[in-house]
Amino acid sequence: MSAIINVRMLGTFEIEYNQRILNYNDIHSTMAIKLLSQLILHRQEDLDKWTLSEYLFGGTKQSQANSIKTLIWRTEKLINEFFVDYTLICHEADSYYVNQSIEIITDYDQLFTFHKQMQESMEKDMLAREIILLYKGFFLPMMESDHITIEMNHRIIRAVIDALYVLIRHHEHHLHNISSSIEHIIKHDDEQLIQNGVLHKLGQQHQYHLQNKVLSLFNKNQHNEDFALETTPYYFARLCQLAHRKRHRSREQYVLCVRYKQSYLSNVELKDRILHAIRNDACITQFKNGEFYILLSHQTVGVINAINKLADIAEGFSCEYHNINEMTHFD
Known part of the structure; x- marks a missing residue:
């Protein structure tokens, strides 16, 4: 039986395995988090040291590529106690990959899957709520923005905007039914981006009568932060x-x-x-x-x-x- 680890990258970095949790504060190394996140993002691939060097250091100089081995060693030292039964990072020659016997479930993959299903399914309301519940903030917010995080955040925010739009249209005559979903969104620093995106989409669809109602709902929830x-x-x-x-x-x-x-x-x-x-x-x-x-x-x-x-x-x-x-x- 393969091991299963749950990885959270929305709003933080966290790995759960065998009822134990390893989070960003435990690892306390931005480069180790960056390495682990890249290996997990590309877990279907073998990444050579040159590719990893480009991802991690923004270049492919020999000195940068050689630093990969040191970073791998330090990261393994940080996580080995957590993964007692398995080796998470495997390598052959100068290529590195996540142990294929470990099943990795990530929150962003789940969110993207629900988003795709929502576009094709009749159960849009349920899937939209699942998307919003999964959303906990930007992708790896502790990292400096690069083309990967920017692209991921674009997809994530788009999925949340689409999900909220689905809920608004589904409950447009009883918008109080989605107040808990809006309350969940405004807990994060990027709620203004989502609010503006939803209002813009309502305008594109000529749903002007809903814009003020939705804006009022956001404003109301911003001043009532004691909901469950x-x-x-x-x-x-x-x-x-x-x-x-x-x-x-x-x-x-x-x-x-x-x-x-x-x-x-x-x-x-x-x-x-x-x-x-x-x-x-x-x-x-x-x-x-x-x-x-x-x-x-x-x-x-x-x-x-x-x-x-x-x-x-x-x-x-x-x-x-x-x-x-x-x-x-x-x-």
Whole structure:
């Protein structure tokens, strides 16, 4: 069985393997991050030292090419403890490549895949939300801009703009349903770029009646930064794992499983109402139709108040909650 590593390059650099996380602060070397990112970006290829030298140093001088070996050695030293069972960087002669027995899943590949599917699928609303949830900021923001990062960011921002446009058109009569998606976007420094891109696209499509409404929604969310955070089931589980490891006794954390079995509301409407009801530093994800999981940082009395608010959202309400410190599984 091949190893699987999850790599995040949107908004940061992070590798997750075997329930362990290696991030930019752990590596603390911009050149090592640049090397790893290039090998992962071109993981279907063997890169010779001259090509890597061009990527990393912007030139192909002999001294620059010779520096590759030193950089490889230093990077391996930084990550070897993390990859106990596998060698991540392989080489033959003067060519280097990522171990082909390791399956690498990257956030940017997932985002691009969802973007392509969104253009071809009937389930545009769901795929658009997945794109926005995956988006965490610019591609490798700690790196100096080069032609690769510029091209990647162009594709990423275009995908997010297209996704937000799909949501706006799908919910144009009930734009409050996408407030959580806009809230997610404005957490990043580049939200103005996305906002302008969406407004421009609406103008191109002669949807002028929506421009002011969307602009108002952006402005409203910019002044209401206490909404709950929406995330994917995968990242929700990881947040629970991290919370369990930290075990803040002074700030109890709870996982709520909330169900609405007889609601006339759609899942999108339910989710947006939950996001507005909970707010604060909560995190929410959807697992099934009408079933949501919420990570809360409150004392027990705060949890009871939250449950009372959730019960008022729709009919068929039921809820279970557990202290994160007492949980053992987060699948």
